[in-house]
Amino acid sequence: xxxxxxxxxxxxxxxxxxxxxxxxxxxxxxxxxxxxxxxxxxxxxxxxxxxxxxxxxxxxxxxxxxxxxxxxxxxxxxxxxxxxxxxxxxxxxxxxxxxxxxxxxxxxxxxxxxxxxxxxxxxxxxxxxxxxxxxxxxxxxxxxxxx
Amino acid sequence: xxxxxxxxxxxxxxxxxxxxxxxxxxxxxxxxxxxxxxxxxxxxxxxxxxxxxxxxxxxxxxxxxxx
Numbered sequence: 588x589x590x591x592x593x594x595x596x597x598x599x600x601x602x603x604x605x606x607x608x609x610x611x612x613x614x615x616x617x618x619x620x621x622x623x624x625x626x627x628x629x630x631x632x633x634x635x636x637x638x639x640x641x642x643x644x645x646x647x648x649x650x651x652x653x654x655x656x657x658x659x660x661x662x663x664x665x666x667x668x669x670x671x672x673x674x675x676x677x678x679x680x681x682x683x684x685x686x687x688x689x690x691x692x693x694x695x696x697x698x699x700x701x702x703x704x705x706x707x708x709x710x711x712x713x714x715x716x717x718x719x720x721x722x723x724x725x726x727x728x729x730x731x732x733x734x
Numbered sequence: 735x736x737x738x739x740x741x742x743x744x745x746x747x748x749x750x751x752x753x754x755x756x757x758x759x760x761x762x763x764x765x766x767x768x769x770x771x772x773x774x775x776x777x778x779x780x781x782x783x784x785x786x787x788x789x790x791x792x793x794x795x796x797x798x799x800x801x
Contacts, residue, residue: 594769595762603768604759619780637751638787647748 592618639701643728645671654688661686661719672729674698678719687714698727751785 590596592606592614599605606614622628640646649668656663660680666673672693678684690696690710698707698715709732717725740746755774763772 594759595767596765597762597767601767634784637785640751641749641785641787644749647750648745 593620635702639726643671643673643701644668645673649673656686656688657714658684658686660684663688672696673701674727674729675724676717676719676727677724678722681721683718683721683723685716685718687716690715693729695732696729697732698725699730701726701728753781753784 591599591602594606595602607617608614610616619630622630625631645666645668649666649671652665652667654663654665654674660682661676661678661684663674663676663686666675674690674693676686676688678686691712693710694712695709697709699705700707707727710729719725756769757771757774758769760769761773761777762768763770763774763776
């Protein structure tokens with residue numbers, strides 16, 4: 588590990604801002620080198636999210652349409668821009684939650700989770716059921732099913 | 735007055751990703767204990783990496799909802 592967490596070669600006492608030293612968040616535990624090695628790290632997460640945002644201008648330019656939800660802990664909305672249709676579902680509670688969303692306008696479309704690119708069951712006539720982990724969220728791209 | 739680039743693309747900020755840097759705490763380029771612009775320049779590769787999508791195979795096309 589480089590001196591002063593790699594931020595400066597100066598003596599510790601000279602530093603404008605000294606790096607954290609506590610055992611949990613101190614630089615020996617939380618640093619760029621370690622986070623780059625760890626696929627689940629916050630830095631790698633931010634990197635993936637910047638990429639996702641750049642890949643989908645809908646997050647900046649798209650229309651915004653809140654969705655009615657039967658669970659007040661769930662915040663759900665759609666974004667649309669050109670051919671991109673995105674469904675965002677967020678659990679703002681600190682407990683796991685289930686929600687049923689009326690996606691009948693998108694019947695037949697297949698939600699694909701945008702970080703792992705996993706396809707979820709196609710939208711049918713019935714309300715769409717999702718379960719979310721505490722503080723969990725899903726961002727789906729809605730796609731036409733493969734022919 | 736020549737036309738500015740942002741006049742042609744006034745919504746540029748809606749596609750942009752912003753990264754706020756506290757210069758004095760970011761990276762010390764001259765070893766005096768304070769971050770500086772030289773330090774920022776030395777870390778441009780890192781910032782470029784952060785803003786560059788990781789390689790990902792394109793996954794087909796999307797399409798609009800019928801409404």
